[in-house]
Amino acid sequence: MSDIIEIKELKKIYKMGNERVEALKGISLNIKKGECCCILGTSGSGKSTLLNMIAGLEKPTKGQIIIKGQSIEKMNEKQVTKFRQKHVGFVFQSYNLLPNLTALENVAMPMIFGGISKRKREKEAKQMLQAVGLGDRLHHKPSQMSGGQQQRVSIARAFVGTPEIVFADEATGNLDTKTTMEVMELITNMANENNQTLIMVTHDTETAVYADRVIHVRDGLIERIDETKDDILKGINYKQEA
Template identity: 65%
Template sequence: MDTIIEIKDVSKIYKLGEERVVALNGVSFVIDKGEICCFLGTSGSGKSTLLNLMAGLEKPTRGQIKIKGINMEKLNERQLVLFRQRYIGFVFQSYNLLPTLTAMENVSMPLAFRGIPRNIRDKRARSLLEAVGLGTHLMHRPNQMSGGQQQRVGVARAFVGKPEIVFADEPTGNLDSKTTIEVMDIITGMARQNGQTLIIVTHDISIAEYADKIIHIKDGIIQSIEYTNGEEGGSLA
């Protein structure tokens, strides 16, 4: 399978006043196209930092991040925005829907950023909302929906632009266990259906079970890579 993400010896060091905090310390791995990959670690393990680096929201202190063959650390902010607009979808822990917009408008927003005309956007958004089971809530605003419903809108928004990679940062962190299963089924179902690469960051081991590959991360270092289809990756120091 084709490699879509290639991380080579990446470190990220934050300076907090005089103190240096090492968030990532020489991390390397690859993710294949169409793979569902889960970063599993506790809070402060560096997993969120890793996601931010891959999404181009932050630059690494050291190392190389290659996505679709493009060196992310070399892009400027404008190029990064366009890159995200074209290739990346996001699901957030706290949904991050725009409160002024309806479910449909929220879902179609990434398409609006691309300058796609309204009628095409609306059609796409409607079909995605129907796919996540919110066909009856098209005109609802975020504050008129439950957490589960909001997150389903969030999922629809992440997939609406057919991005090649979808990042999900603790997508079920704010949901109860029943809705968690619903939402995870939808996310992984969609990703598999379209052959999209899905990267989930979580601390919840039950979420990790949905992934093809689990990358255990602790104190900024990858502990082990585990393949859920039985293969066991070696421990990486």
């Protein structure tokens, strides 16, 4: 597998009054196409900052982020927005569904920006909702669905159009254990079937077990990387015992 993302000496410094907070202290990392990669760390470790940098939601203070051969940190806001629309999907902890739209409309919405016709948008959105087990909830609004169902709509929206990269930011943070397992299996299976790169950010060691590789982040640095399932399980057991 070839690298789809290259991160080189990434640093992020926030200025808070007279203080300088170094959120990322020089992270270098390559992520392969089709890989399911988990960035694991506690609150304040820098994991969410790292995701925001990779996704082009924030600019790094120093360093380079190369995705599909393009340095996204050099792009202006319009360019990076267009890049995300073409290549990236997002699954958020808080679902981020529009309350006045139905499940079908929420999933179809990202395709509007791609200039796709309404008939095709609705056809693909319907197929995606059926794929996540919500074929009978097409016309339900978020308030008419459970948290697990809302997250499935969010997943359908992220994967519709088969983006090459999907970011999942604490995607199961608001879900119970049973629903978390269902959602993680759904996300990873969909990514594997379409050879999509999945980058998960979490503090939950039980979620990390679904990844091909786990990057442990602590105090703005990579503490270690677990490359095999055995290493991942050992790392999880170590964290739980600690």
